[in-house]
Amino acid sequence: MINWFKYSTPSTFYPLAGRLAPWFMLAAIAIGSLGLYIGFFLAPTDAQQGEGYRIIFLHVPVSWMSMFIYLVMAFWAAVGLAFNSRLSAMMARALAPTGAMFTFLSLWTGALWGKPMWGTWWVWDARLTSELILLFLYIGIMALQSAIENARRADKAGALLTLVGVVNIPIIYFSVEWWNTLHQGASVSLTRAPSMATIMLVAMLLVSLAAWMYTISVALIRARCIILERERHSTWVHRLNEKKP
Secondary structure: OOOHHHHHOHHHHHHHHHHHHHHHHHHHHHHHHHHHHHHHHHOOOEOOOEHHHHHHHHHHHHHHHHHHHHHHHHHHHHHHHHHOOHHHHHHHHHHHHHHHHHHHHHHHHHHHHHHHHHOOOOOOOHHHHHHHHHHHHHHHHHHHHHHOOOHHHHHHHHHHHHHHHOOHHHHHHHHHHHOOOOOOOOOOOOOOOOOOOHHHHHHHHHHHHHHHHHHHHHHHHHHHHHHHHHOOOOHHHHHHHHHOO
């Protein structure tokens, strides 16, 4: 049985992250290519929206990821605060740029989808506005951490802001049910069967899985960079440098 607790320190996590990151990236490329091929070439044309609906195979996965990454960030932030764990704080910081990227892509693809369907690039809709607030949260967290020189204080400040911002996630998810919004209802819901063909759902889930594999890979790579920056004076980092040719 693998003792995962031994990887809770930067010195033991660093080599593990280096071994895992390439495999997750390869999985992301393979699964994402398959999902996009199914969505763009095999899935049937939508009866109401025509071919333009196919942006859903990008828009929905990146929108899911924008929220899910924030929840994972909040989890690591809470663990870091509760147990004063350095690695947890580093993981929360490593996830933020990717979460911001997916949130931006969600807004951008949503605008591309909304223009032909709604006749406008943007409306101050509950779903769109709360997603924009999520982007501001990601940017604010990263800016706050960068503004504080002491890494430990920066981690705590960022963690507190992350936890406060969690309230926005259920607002994003349930906004189309709580308010009368222009944004259409969820195609995939926790409370009812999917309102799309099986092949469409398969494509969307494959792209979502690929996005998550990509997120893990990039977060591991970014965490390694953060670890090296913060632990540069540690003995084990000097040993790594000595092993390099």
